[in-house]
Amino acid sequence: MSFRSAHSPSIYIKPYSKPAATPTKRRDSKLWSQTVTHNTNEGLTKVEIKRQEAIFELYQGEVELVEDLQLILKTYRDSMKSLRILNQQELATIFFRLEELIPLHEELIERLERLRQEDGRTDSIGKDIAEWLLLDIFPWRLSKVVTGKLSRAGSSRLLGNFPESFSGEKQIRITDRKDYCKNALIKEWLPELTDCYSSYCVNQLAAKSLLDEKKQEKRVQDFLERCQESPFSRKLDLWNFLDVPRSRLVKYPLLLKNILRLTPVEHEDKSYLTNANGKKGVVDSFDIALAVVVVGRHRLYLRVNLGIKRCDEIIKEVDKSTGEHKCQFYINQLEYLDENQRHPLIAEQKSLHCMGMLRNNKGQKLHVFLFEDILVVTRIATRNGVKGYQLTRSPIPVQSLNLEDVPEGELRTGSFRGAFSSNQTG
Template identity: 45%
Template sequence: RDPFDFMFYFEAHRDDCFQTLVSVLQEPSSKRSKPVSRVASLASLLPPVKSTPLKRIGLRLQVSPKPLPHWFKSQPSKRRDSKLWSETFDVRTGATQTLSPKEIKRQEAIFELAQGEQDLVEDLKLAKKAYHDPMLKLSIMTEQELNQIFGTLESLIPLHEDLLGRLRDARKPDGSTEHVGHILTAWLPCLSSYTSYCSNQVKAKALLDQKKQDRRVQDFLQRCLQSPFSRKLDLWNFLDIPRSRLVKYPLLLREILKHTAIDHPDRQHLDEAMLMVQSVVADINRQTGESECQYYKERLLYSEEGQRDQLIDRSKTLCCHGELKNNRSVKLHVFLFQNILVITRSVSLHNQPVSYQLCRQPIPLTRLDLEDLSDGEMRVGGSIRGAFSNTERSHEDHKSLKKKGSEHCLVGLDDPTPKVKVV
């Protein structure tokens, strides 16, 4: 049976003409982890760009009070079966020699690459068939809104089906794979298709969080989240899977290279593939960063014309940004562009993405000093409140970013979860 066959159940209410959908699909697995980036130098004073406050909007939403229908029962999610290559290797189908421990690890790394492609293809198809298509059919969102949120996701499916097919064709009857380097060097240029998808993500996330304010959207997504096929992942987790997979390719290739002997026939192609994937990922990261920077520049609101600064307009890189509180518990949102620091307050306009109102003059980095403060010194001058997490404070040295001739002071803790304070 096709693992993506599923049954739709509808419940219609005349009082509000509200339709809901529950998609019950047998689709097991576990959530794959995302890489966490760290930002050095001045950027370490603010959370990484990935930790955007856009997520906070969704986290504040309440579950729809609308009760589930009597026939619906939340079922435990099922995980994908995690296989090892050694479980698929069959010495009875043609294996002529005993494999060394190093070669076994190499085969495991190649198998992990192929298995990851299969999981990715299934997740992309699931996102389209269980989320995109039903929401379009039920008019929960317009086609234009869905195109903005899902971007070019559908076009990525045949791309990864192609790589998966090539890797399967390269497997011998016993389950081992001799060469993959030539396959990767021929396929990796296709990753350029990710540029448009990743560049659209910041706008897609903003629109999705905005649409979650709609009761029908909220109810649909909640019911999907409670269904087994979602594996307890929300829609954005599925939409972010391609990006997570993209940044994992260098790690996967590095693992294969690690267990490939220097004199192995596949070594040269693998070295070439490694250089290719690093270049492609770096280029996509650069263009995605520029797109994200441009998006936030367009969301800035200036209360005075004098607040506009050419350093903001010329910025192509947003090093990091995040929400913090001052000693009066006023929430601020700080943007660290490549040459200027911008302090704002977030503004939520009706049916519009979040905007950011400048609350003071932007501060060029040339007017900022970076200095170390001890734990005791950090508390001088008034109350300091946590900005980003509830984790315990570190007793390590702290860093303070002070504006020359101003009372502003940003303090970040040198712990795994950066914090920022304003005094």
């Protein structure tokens, strides 16, 4: 039964059109000196003021990061869910583990706020930064971080009182710094390197691929355009926001190095930020930092890196995981015309050095992948809306390649026309 007559007007939804320009919501640059009274500045040297500004820059960046993450979840994810623009699986892929990043950075904000004195100054941040950078690998909160010299005879002579047992059964005793990281028990206790940042950055390739695919749909495109033209977005698209955590991660070494540069030599932060007992830029191979973790009746001493060195360690771990996942992502998209093209080296690859579009001497576009041990030449093939990479010839092991540097602009028979550009790297 229908209540609609032949004369009933059809429902018309006006298509999206770009609105008149509206003021963009911009973030005002805020300086530490603008947040304190003039009297606070009077008692500080220029270097001390610069150090306070550097610490405040670290803090303010965390505040803005959390604001952006909350905006992504509320304005983009929740809206696309309520409007049924994307299904649950698509939302989970594009906004993967974003919620878990927020408490991690709120923790650092709380620490920095707690360290700030009544007059607005912050004296020491090194110990808190060191502990915060270690929170993502320890399932228990740190009791403290101990630093000192590691004697050649073994660390037990230095600090003593090492835990006698773990879970009342297995023995833990640190005697050789070289064998420490290989200790099977430690590997059992420490979680795998799949913390929030590793897994989030690993998923970015799948998220970007899916987002680009969904942008072809009118409803998705319409929603994202409306958001980008709205003041809250600051003219940034969704992917710019989703890439904010990764961009922030790689900035930590620079931010901490700037604070370290402005920190007096005798200050305790030198030890925590350099992990080298105050030796700027030099890491003594026999210096040690131990994270002390209390688990039930047991006190565990675990060797760790601190400050800038720990930042570099995290970034290296994330890059390694992301690189391996990216490599496997493209291997899974390879399409073979016959079984002879399935070279056994392809399945063993863990690193994709570079990839990009080239042309052969016939002008045909080819998509080339240079893995660590093998070169794969393909062409893009789309079936049922799914993009893949169809091999055009048998893969070539790197050992069989004859490489020659062809000057830019020069064309030779049998060579690729052009070269990899900066945006065609792996």
